[in-house]
Amino acid sequence: MQAFYQDLLNLNNISLTQFKNYQTRNFPFTERIVGICGQNGVGKTNLLDAIYYCCFTKSYFTRSDSQNVLHNTNGFRIEGHFTLQGDPLKVVCILRETGRKEFSANDEPYEKLAAHIGRLPCVIIAPDDVQIITGGSEERRRMLDALLCQLDPGYLQHLMDYNKVLQQRNGFLKSVADKRITNYNLLDVYDEQLCRYGAYVYNKRNEFLQAFLPLVSSFYTQIAGQTESLVLHYDSQLHDCSFTDLLQRTRQKDIIVQRTSGGIHRDDINCQLNNQPFKALASQGQRKSLLFAMKLAEFDTLKQAKQFPPLLLLDDVFEKLDADRMHNLLDYVCVKNLGQVFITDTHPDRIKLHFDNLGMKYQVITLENEVRNKM
Known part of the structure; x- marks a missing residue:
């Protein structure tokens, strides 16, 4: 060596x-x-x-x-x-x-x-990772969560706890109609737990992405070799209200659709090019450039946090x-x-x-x- x-x-x-x-x-x-x-x-x-x-x-x-x-x-x-x-x-x-x-x-x-x-x-770039750019919001959340879990053990634990409670809450919502449940006390318990774990995850994501997304834009320019009108921002339902208010606001809808419709599991990284949705407008080369920019930003962030690459x-x-x-x-x-x-x-x-x-x-x-x- x-x-x-x-x-x-x-x-x-x-x-x-x-x-x-x-x-x-x-x-x-x-x-x-x-x-x-x-x-x-x-x-x-x-x-x-x-x-x-x-x-x-x-x-x-x-x-x-x-x-x-x-x-x-x-x-x-x-x-x-x-x-x-x-x-x-x-x-x-x-x-x-x-x-x-x-x-x-x-x-x-x-x-x-x-x-x-x-x-x-560790950072990996694989052929199917283009789904991070072209796929649904869950692909971008998965990449973001994998990065934050390497940086913060507390984030990983809160995310695991949130997902466990989310499954339990969704299971209860499905049973409401089947069993004709009218007592929602258990739903109140799930909501309190979701708020506790979800608020931590949201705050970490919000703080982290304020520095991370500009870094992605910088790498995109470096890889593409030219300046383009790329705009990235963090989308979350929690920008406009507290988690408690969000769950109360969506409760009746959740009971009808039998799943939790509001929360950090709906977060996304919104990408726009020339004021249009990136994945609808961008060429294959631009999509690949944005993917590699996200991965290099992940690489650089880990390097700075760990003090080694x-x-x-x-x-x-x-x-x-x-x-x-x-x-x-x-x-x-x-x-x-x-x-x-x-x-x-x-x-x-x-x-x-x-x-x-x-x-x-x-x-x-x-x-x-x-x-x-x-x-």
Whole structure:
């Protein structure tokens, strides 16, 4: 490892057992910039997802752990050896045959998986992430929540509590009509809890986005290479009233539609271009530029908060940006930052060409176990 980033976050190697398409594999990482090459379907994305598991205790691409087990086997094991600010850190994730998941750091098991979130900050950019720009509000909330959970353990706990109470409240609302319930005392209890947890989440989002959204706009200009009329703002029903008032105002509607229609679970990041909805007006290149701008703003925010760069995982990005935008992206993440970067591509020659143009040392790994280092 190079001395200039010994004190930062670095993944030295990762071992996979029965994880997705890997029976047993070990991958050593000897440089800060790592290219992972191979044809589609050989496991490039799966390797990135294993790294993501080490940071977030879960997959980026699937909600069920059982979907990540090698076909015709039971359970999987991921072991990652990191250097974190000069100290070694071994992270192990095990999914047992029973479906129980265990997670440990330096052989100390976590009682709650949430306690690990934020310890190894990480940002991933994957092909389907364009849904953050073109999809519904839940996609943008998911990205925002993943970032804030890495910055604030209290946010993660309040968000989990809010979502649990929201499910309970929605369940009660569905039972109102079925069971002809007329006593709403339990609904009052749920409302009090939603207000308590939701107000914390709203205040954190509101404060955070005041600085974050201008940063996104700045990165968008940097990637696009020109100034465009982009406007981003935080939409929330709580801008205009308290959570208590909102729930009282929407209670009768909630009973009729049998779900909670007001709250932080309806928040959104509104994007406009030339005073029109961004996703309706923007070109493919503009959409991709905004996605990468959001992700780089996430990267920069984590770097400032943690005082070291997060890991950056770039999956198949060469197919998503033109040459100029790709150069601007790689110049920022590989040259202007000292964090470790993992990039997948189907074309070894293309990835080497881009890396050579950076003038930085790099490592290229193929999934046929061919590893080459180059100055």
